[in-house]
Amino acid sequence: MTQTTIDKVCVIGSGVMGSAIAALIANSSCQVVLLDIVSNDPGGRNAILKKAMENLKHQRPDPLSHFSKLDFIKIGNLEDDLQLISECDIIIEAVVEKIEVKHQLYNKIIPYLKDNAILASNTSTIPLKKLKAGMADSIKSRFIITHFFNPPRYMELLELVLDSEVNSAIIDKIAKFLTINLGKTIIKSNDTPGFIANRIGCYLLELVVRKAIKDDLNPVIIDKIFTNLFKLPNTGIFGLYDLIGHDVMKLISSSLVKSLPTHDNYQEIYLPTLLLDKMLEKNLIGRKGDGGFYRISVVGGVKTKEVIDFSDFTYKPLKDYDMEYNSINELLESSSIYGQFFQDILVKFYLYLIGLIPTVTDNIYDINKAMKLGYSWKIGPVELLYQLKEGFEWIKNQALLKNLPLPPYITNNSYKLIEASKFQFNRINLEESRILLKNNSAELYLYQNRLVVSITTKMNCLNEEVFDLIIQVVELAEERGQDLYIIPLTDYFSAGADLKLIARHIKNNDFVKLEEFLALGQRTMTRLKYSNVNIISCAVGFALGGGCEILLHSDFIVANQELSTGLVEVSIGLAPGFGGIKEMFYRADEENKAKPTITTDGNNNTSLEPQQDKAELTGNFLEKSISKIVINSLKTEQGRLFFENLLQSSNRSISQNDYIIEVNRDLVGTLFKINSFGEGSIGPATCGHVVTIKYQILDTNNNLINEATKTFSLGSWPIIPAIDMITNGMMVGQSRQAVIPPQYAYYNSKYRVENIDHDAYYKVNIMLNSILPNNFVNPAEVKIFDNEIAYKIPLLCGDKVKFAAKITRLSNGEILYDSNKQDKNIEMKIGDINYPLIVSYALHGKVPVGTRTVIAKGKTFKALGSKVNHMLVQDKIEVDEFLMLELSIVD
């Protein structure tokens, strides 16, 4: 696959679309220049752009595939930085939809365009011919419309509008960039208002919303029918209207109505609707306003979806309605008001859609595809038509009944030539290929003289037949000396191992078969990895579990930028079984960097685990995975009993855990250099332990400035902070020495190094004399699992923390304490002896995100202090029984 020669793209306009298009291009590791007007703001001449860049970091869904992609975007303004345009191969204008503004801008930038640079507009409403009016021929031949859909990173559709003046080399160049680098699917549209998807989408929105309000129907029921029966995205029609914004819908529709011919049916369905006007007046314009048809209200942290009551423009909680209809046919045959409503709108909608042929496009498959890729319809509108009992005939009959004119596409019977198979736009053209090998789960094609294997099971799941065929195919490829491509025929790569098959084996207690399945999977992966031909896996959509493991064992991965991939099974309690973890480590290790990887985004890095940085992969992926598996097992009765038995039967401690201490040693070690002397005996000391220490503080000239012997609880007693930090992790009998900066020698006016010199460093000597035995936690008797191990500063002794906690008896799952049930989060200082000691122990060293699950004996659940009765469960428990503590940090 050849990469395009586009090195730099300029996007002009840093509004919602412009900045998101810039992010999309930056995601493909292409340099971007983002320009906008000069700001008069005190924030400087580029203040508008700086704000846009900041917004990119916070928008949801995330426009950036990684924060580092921001480095590919250079900002500038349209006065000081126009010369940056001359470095760019493509210039995409995404400024306000006003023809005069666009023309002024073109006049300003055209002198800076380099030869052969492509000038494109992202307009959604202004015709190409109007935009090009007055341009020199040399510019006209490289001026086009590239219409991206919002959000550009996620919507695959790109409508391309050209005319006969555009040079064919330019078309080729932009098409390659949009498809190969940006992963878009191009649909060519004629130069008509709204092009394809918005013309149809906005028509449907206005038709449904305005007629439903007129007929006094319930938006909730209508949306439920659209999402359940027509498989539209969950937003439905009214939800989408809110999402786009009623103000924006008004702009789009008024502009369409103005530019469409007077006989166009958009004019007729765009009914004046008083209630919509009132909503606009009251700023009920959707999600960005004070509500729309729907609103989310948050009371006491609880979110409730509400729907508007048109009688007084208040909102009422959404009621769930039982779906009366099981299919579209049932709905359309019903004499209910909703049945009638859908009959009416569907006939109008389809007559309109079909009537766009040939003016807007002559390709009905493109219309179908545009709505799938631009509006996220699971089933395209033309495909949906075939779900009606009589398909096109139904439309024809209804139109005759309602006395509505039929479009030429129906009257000339063109619709009879539609081939259903063409609605599936495969990534390889099966018509051009020959099947060489095949079983019920996978096929090998010879496509353009290349060997291509595709999985054909549900969700492309991996079963024995898939593995058998892959092994066979690798052998054949080796015999022929030809590389092997693994390409899905679907929009996804694979959902991984066939979980239903695994579940069946487990249910039948057939662990021999399960073992065989795992072994076959491992053999297949090994075969892929060590084959002497190249294995090239082309992935799109998702590649989960075993699907990801296929990618990891391939020589090359051609990954769509939006591929979701990972060893997700750990979150459902399954360990990856086909060698994925080892490959993940292998690839993450710089020295062993796997063979080069190609991606469709022009980026030479694999898209595998794009959200996971290298530190996380190498650092704690395994630990995190195993923790997740154990945590999930602990949520089931069998899992808890399994652990209980495992721990009790062998009568041994739950394995060594020195993780917490290590984290803090590392952390403290980076703050000050600490030297330890002697091995010590009992310990280590940690938060909440009552310790007796002797300490000395000396200045840089070794003058003793403070010395004392103190007994205190680590973390709970106000003392010079460095002393808490250094003592943590010490063994009784051990001594430590550290050099500390001045801020760690100061606590408050009562406990501090007198007359502190803020430029000086201090020496601290500590000797740990004892740890109070009756609140000692032995790390060897505690096991800790984190569901999230982020690289953040861990909590330390004395830190204030707010968290939710739950204590469960491992033997029977009985919940002994649950802060959520008491509707109260706990706020404590780590080390406070009025809380069970295990809580301090568990919080200490925890990064302040996610949930920490701890298994420990009952004796550690005691609180030494009794001033306040905090989470006291000690009366309910035996000292030697195992309990599970779950802690989730709240802020």
Ligand SMILES: CCCCCCCCCCCCC[C@H](O)CC(=O)SCCNC(=O)CCNC(=O)[C@H](O)C(C)(C)COP(=O)(O)OP(=O)(O)OC[C@H]1O[C@@H](n2cnc3c(N)ncnc32)[C@H](O)[C@@H]1OP(=O)(O)O
């Ligand atoms: C006592 C000791 C016991 C020890 C036992 C040890 C066993 C060890 C076995 C280890 C095997 C490891 C194998 C390998 O290394 C790792 C894996 O591959 S594990 C699998 C990882 N994959 C997943 O977790 C994906 C699960 N699926 C999903 O998340 C979603 O389905 C989806 C893929 C995101 C798609 O979502 P949707 O579009 O919403 O679609 P649906 O969810 O409705 O699914 C549609 C349809 O497909 C079926 N399906 C989906 N995935 C699988 C699958 N992996 N296997 C089988 N079937 C799958 C789904 O059930 C639906 O079916 P329907 O309801 O229509 O019948």
